[in-house]
Amino acid sequence: xxxxxxxxxxxxxxxxxxxxxxxxxxxxxxxxxxxxxxxxxxxxxxxxxxxxxxxxxxxxxxxxxxxxxxxxxxxxxxxxxxxxxxxxxxxxxxxxxxxxxxxxxxxxxxxxxxxxxxxxxxxxxxxxxxxxxxxxxxxxxxxxxxxxxxxxxxxxxxxxxxxxxxxxxxxxxxxxxxxxxxxxxxxxxxxxxxxxxxxxxxxxxxxxxxxxxxxxxxxxxxxxxxxxxxxxxxxxxxxxxxxxxxxxxxxxxxxxxxxxxxxxxxxxxxxxxxxxxxxxxxxxxxxxxxxxxxxxxxxxxxxxxxxxxxxxxxxxxxxxxxxxxxxxxxxxxxxxxxxxxxxxxxxxxxxxxxxxxxxxxxxxxxxxxxxxxxxxxxxxxxxxxxxxxxxxxxxxxxxxxxxxxxxxxxxxxxxxxxxxxxxxxxxxxxxxxxxxxxxxxxxxxxxxxxxxxxxxxxxxxxxxxxxxxxxxxxxxxxxxxxxxxxxxxxxxxxxxxxxxxxxxxx
Numbered sequence: 001x002x003x004x005x006x007x008x009x010x011x012x013x014x015x016x017x018x019x020x021x022x023x024x025x026x027x028x029x030x031x032x033x034x035x036x037x038x039x040x041x042x043x044x045x046x047x048x049x050x051x052x053x054x055x056x057x058x059x060x061x062x063x064x065x066x067x068x069x070x071x072x073x074x075x076x077x078x079x080x081x082x083x084x085x086x087x088x089x090x091x092x093x094x095x096x097x098x099x100x101x102x103x104x105x106x107x108x109x110x111x112x113x114x115x116x117x118x119x120x121x122x123x124x125x126x127x128x129x130x131x132x133x134x135x136x137x138x139x140x141x142x143x144x145x146x147x148x149x150x151x152x153x154x155x156x157x158x159x160x161x162x163x164x165x166x167x168x169x170x171x172x173x174x175x176x177x178x179x180x181x182x183x184x185x186x187x188x189x190x191x192x193x194x195x196x197x198x199x200x201x202x203x204x205x206x207x208x209x210x211x212x213x214x215x216x217x218x219x220x221x222x223x224x225x226x227x228x229x230x231x232x233x234x235x236x237x238x239x240x241x242x243x244x245x246x247x248x249x250x251x252x253x254x255x256x257x258x259x260x261x262x263x264x265x266x267x268x269x270x271x272x273x274x275x276x277x278x279x280x281x282x283x284x285x286x287x288x289x290x291x292x293x294x295x296x297x298x299x300x301x302x303x304x305x306x307x308x309x310x311x312x313x314x315x316x317x318x319x320x321x322x323x324x325x326x327x328x329x330x331x332x333x334x335x336x337x338x339x340x341x342x343x344x345x346x347x348x349x350x351x352x353x354x355x356x357x358x359x360x361x362x363x364x365x366x367x368x369x370x371x372x373x374x375x376x377x378x379x380x381x382x383x384x385x386x387x388x389x390x391x392x393x394x395x396x397x398x399x400x401x402x403x404x405x406x407x408x409x410x411x412x413x414x415x416x417x418x419x420x421x422x423x424x425x426x427x428x429x430x431x432x433x434x435x436x437x438x439x440x441x442x443x444x445x446x447x448x449x450x451x452x453x454x455x456x457x458x459x460x461x462x463x464x465x466x467x468x469x470x471x472x473x474x475x476x477x478x479x480x481x482x483x484x485x486x487x488x489x490x491x492x493x494x495x496x497x498x499x500x501x502x503x504x505x506x
Contacts, residue, residue, distance in 0.1 A: 034183070054430040055505040056440045059481065061446060062112030064090070064497030065104040067488065080458035082136040082158050083467045084455055088497055090485035091473045093144040093151065096244070097483060098179050100140040100153060105180050108499065116180055124155065127172040127185030127330040135159050137170070138255055139469075141203040143213075143347075146271050149177040152210055153185075154203045157300055166198025166214060167191045167231065170242065173236050182281070186243045190214060190227055190230040190250075198227060200468065204263025204347040208299040209233055209270035211263040216251075220458045226252040226261050228276065232299045248305045256306045258291035266350045272296070275378060276304075277348055277357060288319030290374075292355075292381045294387060317374055319384050326463055327369055327395035328418040331452035334492075335418055337397070337424060338463030346471055352377050358411050363386065369395035373431075375438060385438050389429055393417045394490035396443075398429070398486075400472040404479045407433035408504045412472040412484030415443065423449030424466070426498040446486070447498040453489035466495075 001489040018445040041466060069083040082105035090099040096115070099106045105123035107116035120137040131137065131182040137155040144151050152173035158165035170186035191199050198214040205211065210231045216224050228249040235242045250260070258278015266274070279293035292313045294305045307313030326336035350359045354375055361372040368392030376382050390396060394417035403409040415422035454464040466487075475481035481503045490496045 008496055025306075030164055037434055041186050049222070054432040055412075055442065055503055056428075056430045056441075057503045058446065058500060059503045060082065060110060060499070060501040062108070062499055064099050064108070064485065064499050065101050065106060066101075066496040067494045069103065082138055084414065084457065085467055086469075086487050086495060086497060087139050087467075088108065088469050088485055088487050089141045089471045090483070090499060091144045091151075091471065092475050092483040092501075093179065094149075094177050094477055098142050098144070098151060099499065100142045100155075100483060101497065101498060102119050102136070102138055102140060102155075104431060110501070112499065120155070121300065123153075123183075123461075124185060124371040125155075125174070127170075127183040128169050128174070129185035129187045131157060132240060138165055139199060139201045141201060141469075142471075143203055143205065143265065144177075144473070144476065145205055145372055146205070146291075150175075150235070150237060151173050151179050151183070151235075152203060152205065153183060154201055154212055156190075156198055156201050166201075166216075169198075169201065169212060169214065170212070171212065171229075171231065171236075185242050186241075188243065188246065188248070190228060190248075193221075196224065197221070197485060200260075200345055201264045203234070204265050204274065204276075205431075206264070206266035206274050207233070207269040209274060210236060211274050211276070211277065211295060211297070213261050213263055216309060223254065224251075225254055226257060228252060228261070228263075228295070228303050228304060230274070230295050230299065231282075232301075245300050252304070255292055261291075261293060262348050263347055265347045268350055268353065269351070273305075274418065275348070275350065275355065276354070279359065287361075288317040288372075289313050290317060313381070315330070315381050315383060317383055318372070318388075323416075324435075327397055327416050327424075327466075329416055329424065330418055330422050331462070332418070334454040335450045335458055335462060335464040337453070337466040346469060349402055350378055351403045354384065354403075356401045356403045356409060357423075358401040358413075360397055360399065363388065363390045366390075366392065368393075369397045371396050371399045371411060372400065373399075373411060375433070384436055385433075386436075387440075389440060389443070391415065391417075391443065393419050394422055395487060398467050398468040398470045399404055400484065401431075402472040402474045402484075403483050404474055404482075404504075406479070407438075408480070408482075409433065410472055410482040410504075411469055412486055412500075413439075414470070416449070416490075424428055425449040426484075426485075426487045426488050426500065426501065428472075428482075428484055428502060430502065430504065444502075445482070446500045447488050449489040451489050451491045453492060453495065455493055475501070478503075486504055 086101035172183040274295040399413040
């Protein structure tokens with residue numbers, strides 16, 4: 001959870017019990033630029049060596065926001081803050097890269113020059129849906145829809161007591177493909193604060209609608225299910241945008257939908273079903289079990305197809321892994337980073353009728369965090385290829401994935417270890433697909449972290465607050481270039497976002 005470290009620990013304990021387990025001065029940017037890295041082509045996925053070995057060039061690599069809690073005059077009481085973790089999200093458009101984190105909104109040129117910097121609260125106020133004096137944005141998302149030439153932004157709310165959150169969802173659409181021209185926003189009520197809370201909002205879209213999911217909790221922060229919102233694109237993109245014909249699916253249960261559901265960013269532009277994938281492995285079924293759900297029918301009166309339950313509409317991947325909640329850092333006197341849930345904290349991506357998905361997992365051999373990736377046939381709901389990406393000495397966490405129509409795939413993620421100088425850093429791995437096999441190269445360091453990280457508000461015996469999101473997107477102007485935004489540790493109490501463009505070479 002985000003608002004309070006005590007809440008974060010409570011949620012971790014809940015899952016563990018089920019499973020058994022600002023701106024101002026910044027450090028100098030030490031990222032590399034213009035360097036071609038020959039990747040080893042290690043078939044971590046078990047792919048064929050006949051697949052061409054992937055190569056990538058780092059085109060741009062620049063610093064984004066840095067933690068500066070209270071820069072907007074809004075500070076949470078001791079025990080947690082809405083900017084303790086950024087909830088990192090960003091996307092590339094025709095001319096700009098847009099970044100949204102809980103406390104900040106920024107627009108950069110492709111060279112990394114900031115043209116807009118404001119607080120998250122100011123952004124939503126300018127969009128026409130301001131936050132009250134005792135609340136702030138949380139779990140922000142941004143996406144550029146290249147088919148429509150528009151940006152979508154979303155967030156939920158958190159209250160100043162650091163406990164109640166996710167009662168309202170905000171969605172905003174840009175006025176055009178230039179994000180500096182402003183957004184028009186709307187507020188959607190999800191829960192009464194006396195009934196339930198929400199968290200981890202994820203946004204996706206297809207040819208007919210924009211879709212948002214939220215994980216729901218009771219007042220004791222026990223996960224209870226999900227809420228899904230379907231917004232017709234025709235209304236959202238109209239000359240006078242509207243959302244009154246939205247559909248809100250509430251009380252979607254975990255046993256029927258999956259333990260964490262995420263919508264899909266459909267680059268194919270399908271105008272019928274929106275695919276919503278759910279993970280399994282904690283509460284009901286085995287690890288490596290995935291659920292296929294769909295928003296079907298007319299977008300103005302859709303229904304949410306949950307299928308007929310287990311095992312129908314479930315499909316199965318590799319199950320030789322477990323889950324992990326902590327990632328040790330080099331300084332043994334600081335807490336390990338967490339919470340690293342085994343769910344996808346970013347939308348899946350559909351390209352050429354195939355869905356790409358990346359998840360947090362753990363290598364059962366060495367107990368380290370790794371990445372489980374899947375390539376899924378959308379028509380047959382069948383896994384075409386899958387595998388793990390891991391390391392012998394570091395934990396990998398918070399992956400996000402993107403793919404193009406030529407079979408190139410990029411996963412951006414964090415890596416951290418307990419060895420000397422293995423501070424939490426930004427990484428990516430590049431893959432190439434041919435037929436039914438995908439080969440990934442060696443993990444590629446994008447920006448090295450500078451310190452072990454722990455806030456004074458992190459509780460003794462718990463976890464250092466880190467995450468919960470990352471984002472990797474395909475460049476709409478160059479389908480051989482992928483952009484990823486990750487967070488890194490720049491000193492003991494400050495995270496920063498790192499924005500990197502990788503160009504695929506063949």
